Amino acid sequence: MELDILLDKIKLYMDNPDLAMVEKAYKYADDAHDEQYRVSGEPFVEHPLGVAIILADLELDIVSIVASLLHDVVEDTGISSEEIEREFGAEVAHIVDGVTKLTRMQFKTKADQQAESLRKMFVAMAEDIRVVLIKLADRLHNMRTLNYLKKEKRKEKSKETLEIYAPLAHRLGMSKIKWELEDLSFRYLKPEIYYEVSHKIQANRKQREKDIKEAIETLKSTLKNHDIEADIYGRPKHLYSIYNKMKRKEVEFDEIYDLTAVRVLVENVKECYEVLGIIHEIWKPMPGRFKDYIAMPKSNMYQSLHTTVIAPNGDPLEVQIRTYEMHKTAEYGIAAHWRYKEGKVGDEKFEEKLSWLRRLLEWQKDLQEPQEFMETLKIDLFEDEVFVFTPEGDVVSLPRGGTPVDFAYHIHTEVGHRCVGAKVNGKIVPLEYKLKNSDIVEILTSKKSNGPSRDWLKFVKTSKARSKIKHWFKKQRRDEIIEKGHRILDEHLEKHNIKLSEKEKEKELKEITKDLGRKDVDDLLEELGYSNISPKQIVSKFKDYEPEKDLEKKQKSNQRKESSVDKGISVKGMEEMLVRMAKCCNPVPGDDIVGYITRGRGVSVHRKDCKNLKNLAESEPERIIDVSWERGRTESYQVDLRIEAVNKSALLNDVTHIIKEEKVNILSVMARTNDQNRAVINLSLELSSTEHMYDIMKKIESISGVLNVSRAKPA
Numbered sequence: 001m002e003l004d005i006l007l008d009k010i011k012l013y014m015d016n017p018d019l020a021m022v023e024k025a026y027k028y029a030d031d032a033h034d035e036q037y038r039v040s041g042e043p044f045v046e047h048p049l050g051v052a053i054i055l056a057d058l059e060l061d062i063v064s065i066v067a068s069l070l071h072d073v074v075e076d077t078g079i080s081s082e083e084i085e086r087e088f089g090a091e092v093a094h095i096v097d098g099v100t101k102l103t104r105m106q107f108k109t110k111a112d113q114q115a116e117s118l119r120k121m122f123v124a125m126a127e128d129i130r131v132v133l134i135k136l137a138d139r140l141h142n143m144r145t146l147n148y149l150k151k152e153k154r155k156e157k158s159k160e161t162l163e164i165y166a167p168l169a170h171r172l173g174m175s176k177i178k179w180e181l182e183d184l185s186f187r188y189l190k191p192e193i194y195y196e197v198s199h200k201i202q203a204n205r206k207q208r209e210k211d212i213k214e215a216i217e218t219l220k221s222t223l224k225n226h227d228i229e230a231d232i233y234g235r236p237k238h239l240y241s242i243y244n245k246m247k248r249k250e251v252e253f254d255e256i257y258d259l260t261a262v263r264v265l266v267e268n269v270k271e272c273y274e275v276l277g278i279i280h281e282i283w284k285p286m287p288g289r290f291k292d293y294i295a296m297p298k299s300n301m302y303q304s305l306h307t308t309v310i311a312p313n314g315d316p317l318e319v320q321i322r323t324y325e326m327h328k329t330a331e332y333g334i335a336a337h338w339r340y341k342e343g344k345v346g347d348e349k350f351e352e353k354l355s356w357l358r359r360l361l362e363w364q365k366d367l368q369e370p371q372e373f374m375e376t377l378k379i380d381l382f383e384d385e386v387f388v389f390t391p392e393g394d395v396v397s398l399p400r401g402g403t404p405v406d407f408a409y410h411i412h413t414e415v416g417h418r419c420v421g422a423k424v425n426g427k428i429v430p431l432e433y434k435l436k437n438s439d440i441v442e443i444l445t446s447k448k449s450n451g452p453s454r455d456w457l458k459f460v461k462t463s464k465a466r467s468k469i470k471h472w473f474k475k476q477r478r479d480e481i482i483e484k485g486h487r488i489l490d491e492h493l494e495k496h497n498i499k500l501s502e503k504e505k506e507k508e509l510k511e512i513t514k515d516l517g518r519k520d521v522d523d524l525l526e527e528l529g530y531s532n533i534s535p536k537q538i539v540s541k542f543k544d545y546e547p548e549k550d551l552e553k554k555q556k557s558n559q560r561k562e563s564s565v566d567k568g569i570s571v572k573g574m575e576e577m578l579v580r581m582a583k584c585c586n587p588v589p590g591d592d593i594v595g596y597i598t599r600g601r602g603v604s605v606h607r608k609d610c611k612n613l614k615n616l617a618e619s620e621p622e623r624i625i626d627v628s629w630e631r632g633r634t635e636s637y638q639v640d641l642r643i644e645a646v647n648k649s650a651l652l653n654d655v656t657h658i659i660k661e662e663k664v665n666i667l668s669v670m671a672r673t674n675d676q677n678r679a680v681i682n683l684s685l686e687l688s689s690t691e692h693m694y695d696i697m698k699k700i701e702s703i704s705g706v707l708n709v710s711r712a713k714p715a
Contacts, residue, residue, distance in 0.1 A: 006049065009056040010065065018062050022052075025069040025088065032077040040148040047141060048072055054137040058174075058332050064130045067095035071134055074100045098131035099138075132168075136177055139165045143184040158185040173300035173333025182240040190243075197239050200253050209234070211313050212260050218312075219262070222278055230275065231265040235320075258308065261318040265327050269294060272321045276305050279319055283309035286316060294326075296387045299397050301329050388439045399461045402435050405452075408443045409465040416468055417452055418445040432459040451476070454644075454708055458676055473708075478526060481694065485525030488590070488691065492535040495631055498542050512541045531695045568635045571595055571603050572626040578602025579627075581637060585610035586712075588637040590690025595627035603627065636686040638667060639693050640712035643681040646705040647673050654703045655681060662696055682712075 036044035085093035169178035289308035311317035404422030421444035606613035667684035
């Protein structure tokens with residue numbers, strides 16, 4: 001590969017390019033990578049040169065070309081970013097630094113590394129899209145030379161490329177890059193199928209080319225008669241798209257007829273529609289096979305008219321009609337709109353074209369775990385769109401399979417939270433209804449709504465809806481934990497005979513919060529609720545606090561003889577009373593509890609929110625008795641938990657590993673999957689308190705793929 005190839009390509013699309021800067025960057029990279037070689041045995045500098053040539057094919061600016069030549073220098077040699085800035089300027093150094101940061105992260109697992117690398121890449125992309133254009137070109141060049149790596153490494157890289165980089169290229173409208181990445185990945189992931197499809201295409205190529213040539217000649221002469229100048233050519237379908245179609249439609253290769261499409265390029269939009277009318281006069285259009293992406297462009301900026309007609313040989317023939325400008329956008333996507341002239345972006349709509357990316361980053365602020373980001377990212381990258389309308393006639397683009405709930409969250413987060421129903425084309429539909437092109441959607445809301453349902457997570461398609469729903473539940477959980485922190489604090493204040501009014505307590509808590517370096521009282525109570533801070537750390541800072549030894553003396557002298565204690569429960573006014581825990585709700589220390597005097601089996605202790613207790617209290621109120629937790633006891637109690645997660649290998653192992661680390665006894669485990677690839681695990685554990693329970697729930701929630709952990713509701 002020669003530097004001259006790069007320089008010649010740049011001259012084709014740039015007036016007076018700074019070729020001296022490009023030559024300097026190449027020489028600098030060549031010297032920096034001296035004595036470094038690729039796995040193929042060729043000098044390492046051939047890689048950055050290959051990346052630069054790919055960017056020149058995309059017609060990128062000189063800064064991008066120079067940065068691509070230097071993109072591995074900081075990572076792989078002893079040269080610093082400051083040296084790059086001194087030699088090539090701040091702009092080049094900033095882009096090189098952005099590319100370098102994407103590869104300088106270390107994580108516990110390969111999955112975490114991949115997920116966090118991608119999060120970093122998207123943040124970098126929001127700052128300067130050229131960082132990711134270099135990353136895509138870097139991946140493409142590596143895929144072109146992948147055959148030199150070991151088989152396992154080839155498969156690993158191809159899988160990542162097919163899952164992330166090819167869809168990303170598609171999302172940025174860069175179809176040329178996308179197709180090549182897909183076909184290269186397909187070749188290494190499924191070599192037998194790849195070569196089978198390739199050979200079958202070659203077998204009938206001559207006849208297919210003859211048929212396409214005849215169709216093109218017919219269309220050319222007809223357009224000439226209508227005084228329309230157009231470029232017309234055949235476009236063979238890519239191998240991976242053919243394989244996908246076979247898989248999607250569950251058909252054999254011989255049943256795929258549209259292996260080649262005809263593309264028509266004209267000067268303006270008016271001519272696009274004129275050509276469409278002429279084509280439908282020449283050949284019979286197939287019903288339901290017309291798509292107008294000019295009137296309703298895809299979110300990746302793609303515009304074109306698609307129609308499928310019956311060709312003279314009786315086979316379906318797909319025709320794409322677009323302007324030259326649309327064609328450039330379809331081939332190069334966001335790169336076609338990236339031009340720097342005297343430091344200003346040439347395309348004033350550039351920000352709008354990156355709106356998808358900026359929305360994605362905004363939604364991901366609510367997602368803390370790298371794996372959670374990865375899951376929602378894949379949802380967004382793989383989307384195939386449908387176009388629906390608001391009642392006012394505004395167009396809304398959603399992923400195929402999108403629901404009214406996705407639509408509601410697209411309009412506004414509060415509309416999503418308050419959604420109680422939906423109308424499509426004037427008729428009430430279920431919230432999980434899959435929207436279709438041209439549907440008119442109306443969302444029904446209520447101020448009395450209790451918020452989103454966890455069931456919505458089973459069918460929503462957009463990452464915005466998913467992240468906002470999860471964030472809502474996390475906030476609700478935070479409120480519950482803060483309330484729990486309040487209860488724990490009050491219990492320990494009572495234990496230490498610290499009696500304060502709410503106003504006095506609030507005043508002292510503010511001082512303690514500052515003293516312990518927390519942001520506010522709620523943050524402090526949340527940490528207490530999660531057991532991240534001990535009650536003693538807080539209580540010991542109250543003015544009326546007495547040390548434990550002094551308190552124990554007082555408590556021993558004031559012990560109440562009229563109460564009986566069993567299983568850590570004190571029954572008011574009773575002695576020698578048998579006590580047992582109700583199996584319907586399994587209370588543990590920290591729960592609000594009430595006793596029920598049974599016939600012949602002592603006192604049954606229930607959680608206050610137990611439905612059985614409510615029924616007993618209504619029918620036999622005289623048998624309800626006050627009970628309380630006896631402080632200082634260390635009994636264990638049964639707690640039932642329910643875990644919902646994405647079904648994956650080793651999920652149960654991850655859960656039991658956490659429980660083992662906590663030295664908790666497992667009483668029973670039951671796991672099952674449903675038809676939506678979700679796993680449900682029911683656990684019965686022996687725990688000492690609600691604090692212990694919430695701590696374990698928090699740790700289980702941190703496992704990749706876990707959607708929700710909840711305590712079993714009382715019967």
